[in-house]
Amino acid sequence: MKKARIVILGAGYAGMNTAVTLSKKLGANDASITLVNKHDYHYQTTWLHEPAAGTMDPEAARVTISTVLNTNRVHFLQDEVVEIKREEKKVLLKDGEVSYDYLVVSLGAVSETFGVPGVHEHAFTKWTLNGARQVKGHIEKQFASYHNGEDQHEGRLTFVVAGAGFTGMEFIGELSERVPELCKKYDVPREAVRLYVVEAAPMALPGFDPELVEYGMNVLESRGVEFKINTPIKEVTETGVKIGEGEEIKAETIVWATGVRGNPVIEKSGFEANRGRVKVEPDLRAPGHDDVFIIGDCALIINEEANRPYPPTAQIAMQMAKTCAHNVMTLVGGGSNLATFKPDIKGTVASLGGKEAIGVVGSKKLYGGTASFMKKMIDNRALLMLGGPLLALKKGKFPL
């Protein structure tokens, strides 16, 4: 009998965990497994605010795929996915194509701009390892040029974070921690540096526990962060951001964190989508497709209790990987009784730089050092799940 061909697109939390599980549980005679990813490494997307602000070496967030995946069992293809040809059951890549019997789409997300003009031209939008390196390099350059520029023009050392969601808050947390060190390194007076977070909604971290939000804002404000709440950014220009009625914050560094949409490959391939995310069936397949699973940030699932989509998180992406691998194995084995995906939300913890963090785990609110400890535990657990104790020890965050 012909071996089933399983193709997994994207080596993030969803794709890597699916590939690792399938490689361990499916016999070599049952199916071939191919993993396609842009780079030969997986990166910890949930850590990217740290290398972006420069509080972590980018290398620390990078995991070479062949060190955690049995590449004798999984054929790894380093290439860029361009389009999925659903009718022909094949995937077009930048440098070739690959055919499948079962496809797992786990290509992650890209920044959402909500049509605000100038974002792609003038803001940093890429929450990828290379994107983080770019932000880090730019910040350093801005500080380095303080004493070397011809004029001390406004905005050189003004840093604007667009959006006070978890990404924006975590990034400014790291940057605000690093600023004193940068000031010292480049002989810049602290008062020359301005740090802004601009948020459209009436509160930072909309929907999160208000007491924790207040704690978090106080921590950040004590480090000199200025919040502009209830203030949508209307345009990004070469000189800064336009807010309110004609007001402008002059800034040469805009870091965009106003939310995400599913990978553009989804819409390009003709899947019906809402902001690039496909509302998947309970078994994680795309509606009308028996052979295509969509998981991670490209998938949309509804929280029936709250009557709104679950936020796209690594926590859910990893849980989806488990159900997806189980269902792919069932289909490969000739079964049809697929498992239903049920997210098990354990909580949310956000770092604020240094030893500060906020979070809710179960029904317990966590602040400061306790929350920061918990955040590192969560980060280490993700490594443990992916690559076992060796990876956790090699790349984990210690001391806790």
Ligand code: FAD
């Ligand atoms: P990703 O992990 O982003 O992986 C997608 C993969 O696909 C990448 O390897 C990418 O290189 C590859 N890829 C993309 N396009 C192509 C292409 N065309 N061809 C080939 N390969 C491609 N969630 C939490 O639960 N907890 C947190 O603490 C948390 N912190 C976060 C902090 C930051 C700074 C950010 C940005 C996000 C955070 N999130 C957090 C959200 C979380 O990172 C995402 O929900 C999660 O990464 C989604 O997993 P994924 O596998 O769908 O995508």
Ligand code: NAD
């Ligand atoms: P988000 O959607 O959670 O937050 C984006 C914020 O930007 C919102 O508060 C929104 O009101 C604001 N915004 C939108 N348009 C704006 C505009 N024009 N001007 C100013 N503000 C604007 O997005 P995110 O923070 O990028 O997070 C993406 C996903 O990743 C979410 O699901 C989040 O839960 C997850 N995440 C989780 C963690 C964690 O658990 N520690 C950390 C980072 C991200």
